[in-house]
Amino acid sequence: MADDESIKLGFASPPCYAHELELYDNGYMGIDPQAALDVARWRKAKRNELISARLTLSVKERRALADDIAQELDRIITPTKGTIISMYWPMKGELDLRRWMKEKVAAGSRIALPVVTVKAQPMIFREWKPGIDMEPGIWQIPVPANTDEVTPDVVIAPLVGYDAECFRLGYGGGYFDRTLATLNPRPQVIGIGYENSHLSTIFPQPHDIPMDLIITGKGEIISRE
Structure with missing residues (x-):
């Protein structure tokens, strides 16, 4: 379940990848601290979403x-x-x-x-x-x-x-x-x-x-x- 911070960052489902590509192009691989934190939050939200989805299978x-x-x-x-x-x-x-x-x-x-x-x-x-x-x-x-x-x-x-x-x-x-x-x-x-x-x-x-x-x-x- 997304918290208030993840919703603000756009992590709610269904996802929109435009903000993710923008974040990626703005220096994440250069280890910008805020971008790294945002990606960690994105990963946590996406991880929970994908695990929940696979558990719905019989x-x-x-x-x-x-x-x-x-x-x-x-x-x-x-x-x-x-x-x-x-x-x-x-x-x-x-x-x-x-x-x-x-x-x-x-x-x-x-x-x-x-x-x-x-x-x-x-x-x-x-x-x-x-x-x-x-x-x-x-x-x-x-x-x-x-x-x-x-x-x-x-x-x-x-x-x-x-x-x-x-x-x-x-x-x-x-x-x-x-x-x-x-x-x-x-x-x-x-x-x-x-x-x-x-x-x-x-x-x-x-x-x-x-x-x-x-x-x-x-x-x-x-x-x-």
């Missing part, structure tokens, strides 16, 4: 879309035995790919989940297998309890919103950006989200790291190249 609709995403992933990723793929444990209406995760483990790939060990610091990745012990992580999201730390070859990241430049609107904590900035060599990074979460821009900040690909299960694959 379980059946989300499951069907997750199956479409899984098929697209199989076309894009050709893992060899032992390839480490970082996935995610779904929350807040994110597409549930846990069945695909089990299939990849059965086929010889290794699946990892990101784990926050220190707030506001890069995450680590711990290996996941069906049936392992899990424990509550940040935001009470389950994470592997006692498995080895690994380095992923592929990172699949859930997104709240995205733009044509493959920038990802997440939950605002900055964990994926901090983590990707530390990984060397950089893994292939794929964003997963809903087609109607497309934005004309997320107003990327200097610390934002774009995905290599974004897929939405509707046959459209957005690439940085």
Whole structure:
């Protein structure tokens, strides 16, 4: 729900992007403090709007879309035995790919989940297998309890919103950006989200790291190249 400040800034739905482009052209990438504050408020309002929209979908609709995403992933990723793929444990209406995760483990790939060990610091990745012990992580999201730390070859990241430049609107904590900035060599990074979460821009900040690909299960694959 928009507060008085967000309404004044034009964040109420339906959005008008004219003021956003003006703000973007007037020095946001030059880190103007007021513009950065306005963008942060815009992101918060847009994040809440997009999460609310996806939660209106039925379980059946989300499951069907997750199956479409899984098929697209199989076309894009050709893992060899032992390839480490970082996935995610779904929350807040994110597409549930846990069945695909089990299939990849059965086929010889290794699946990892990101784990926050220190707030506001890069995450680590711990290996996941069906049936392992899990424990509550940040935001009470389950994470592997006692498995080895690994380095992923592929990172699949859930997104709240995205733009044509493959920038990802997440939950605002900055964990994926901090983590990707530390990984060397950089893994292939794929964003997963809903087609109607497309934005004309997320107003990327200097610390934002774009995905290599974004897929939405509707046959459209957005690439940085």
